[in-house]
Amino acid sequence: MIDVAAVSVTYGHGASLVRAARNVSFHIQAGDALGLVGESGSGKSTVMRAIAGLIPHAEGRIAIAGRVMPNKRPRESRRVTQMVFQDPYGSLHPSQTVDQTLAAPIAIHNLDNAEARIMTALTEVGLGREHRFRYPHQLSGGQRQRVAIARALILEPKVLLLDEPTSALDVSVQAEILNLLTRLRRDLGLTMLMVSHDLAVIAHICDRIGVMSRGELLEMTTATDLAEGRVNHPYSRQLLRANRGFDPSGVDVDVTA
């Protein structure tokens, strides 16, 4: 469903050129979920944004559902991939109701049956009729993220791109959203790409997990291998250890400015 081949993303030029992603390749089968983990600046979000078409890629090839994506995306290709962002407080327009938020993509893509589509999307994410005419500030954090997911689903995409979808949420709300994502993937046959710094969250949703650092995809592993510590790269091991909580052993605390 998603084919990423030797993709590089660069910012700036000349001496100030930054290679935010270098030679990244992976493939996601239809209906699979792939996760990318890494620290800030590792390039995981950059790769996701390049797939979403939010930023141009300098080299390599991105194909979605068998079609090679140019940097300038045709409008109908955006229906295939939709994205959910980290912070539902920031990604929803504060002065638009849920109804307006969900109606916008329908209008942009000239789709019919707006009424039915909105109700279906709301039902899919577990929101009711009573939430439809509320503003974001009248919703809880979890409900807002449900609205953001509904907005992504309303175009009936094949691919859902999830950029840290639960890291702004409390643990109990995170569980609700993770359950929702699991159910949507199963019921709608969605292909998912998820970015997170939380190994446990990513291993809950994804079967295969790519570890990124400094713009490079260091290794591709599975949720099972990761859980059993079968990772090769020292950096992956460091991530694993940090996931278990505080462990001062082997921490090098000295830094140079």
Add this chain to the structure above:
Amino acid sequence: MTEAPLLSVRNLRVVYPGDDGDFRAVRNVSFTLGRERLGIVGESGSGKSTTGRAIMGLIASPGRVEADHLQLGDTDLSTITEAGFRKLRGKRIAMVLQDPKFSLDPVMSVGKQIAETHRYHFRSSRKAARQAALEMLAAVHIRDPERVYDQYPHQVSGGMGQRIMIAMMLIAGPDILIADEPTSALDVSVQQQVLTIMDEMVKSRGMGLILISHNLHLVSSFCDRVLVMYAGQIVEVCDAGKLHEAQHPYTRGLLAALPELGHRRAELPQLQRDPAWLIDLPAAVGTAA
């Protein structure tokens, strides 16, 4: 605990007046802190940060702090004024916040900011304060303190910024450090470094530490004792290592809702909130030490 506690709190309440009557953001909170690492966990809105801010005297009007007893060593915090708190903050009790980007002054070099704390509390000379600041930077494992001294906050990384905050908070030798989500804005590998440094400083100086966090794994692996807060109250106190044996349904629900590496469940159990958890608890819950 044989020696007198560093901090003793009995029946702490933080109240914000509202149109529908007073809102009690923190209520019935009692605990003591010795030379130990005490964790406070809870979700957003549970009152964990407000508790920390109340101890620091940082609750702004119209919010009110009330307590039967709020004692820092030999000082009764419930009677002192803002001017009194200014003398205590930094000297006796200090606080590290989540994001160094927002807690450091962007237009003053980081070294000067650290030295300023020293000058304020010890009335020291410029030279002595500079020397003390350089020593603190070295103590938080910054290898080239001279260079970092003259850097501005935008020139340092998040982990470095948090080390600088710790240096600034500890330079006047407080008895208690309150760290409110000190590593949530940092990458995991840097988190470990910052926690290791904090641990080292707290141990070597015999300080008491209150670590406020939403991260259950982090708190249970770092602290000695954990207070679990829900809706403004302490619902449970556990030994940190025994958090997984927690009894309260809220704590158990939170632990169960966490996805776990190597233990993938088709569905995560969602927290079922019981209205009974909101009922006022006897104020003595947190004092069990």
